[in-house]
Amino acid sequence: MSQPPIFHAYTFGEQEREKLDRDGHFVLPGVLTPDAQENLTRSLSHIHELSRTPKEGREPNRFSAEYDSYLESLIAHPQMLELARKVLGDNIRYDHCVSLNRPGGNGGIGWHSHGYSDDDPNLGFVRIFFYVNGFEPDNGGLKAVPGSHLYRDAKIQGRTDEALREGWLAGKTHPETGEHLEIEALSAPPGTVALMWTHAAHAVSPRKEDSDTRWCVVYAYRNPGKPSGARWITPEFERKPIPGAEGLMSLY
């Protein structure tokens, strides 16, 4: 069964890969096809509704692919795997699919990072964010610190930009360029995909009260070899045969 494309043609060659490795993130503006945007909006609305009427033992946001067949189908979509392998090389595992929908008035999230194989940079962990209807920097916008991922510090924290500058960022430089680390507020037109190495410092600005919902889902892939604290897969889902996902779902 062949799946319709989710991405328009895009360039992710050596230069783009170098930028991802230097900055810790890389944005592909407007790369999602209209069809994918439409399907994702429908699926993410579905997950959002499920999460508003919680039933015991269910976490629709964190286990999104287990609650929606379209989201499930993207785990092993050929274009998804191609992109993940351009970043991580051939030997990859699926790690998680988490919905990050932010309605008007959502408070965003302060500065933090995530971990995987903190002591061995040969094992990568990348997150592929689908910002379906995009965002403005000051309205549910992703912020990042180029170069912060190279510290492989899974415990970066800062409640505000100021707190991060006075805290973790103070005196830190980019290990390769020597430049002072600085906060970058990203912007994303509709249909944007953003790649981010998991150790990158990141935060999200609040969503304005009168805004529509920011629709977003993230898929994570990694090189196997270490335990992953973010691997939200139920045992049933791990065993479920998903076309194209053979070998992707196991821990090691």
Ligand SMILES: O=C(O)CCC(=O)C(=O)O
């Ligand atoms: O909502 C976002 O854009 C990112 C949220 C976040 O911190 C994460 O997914 O790790």
Ligand SMILES: [Fe+2]
């Ligand atoms: Fe995060």
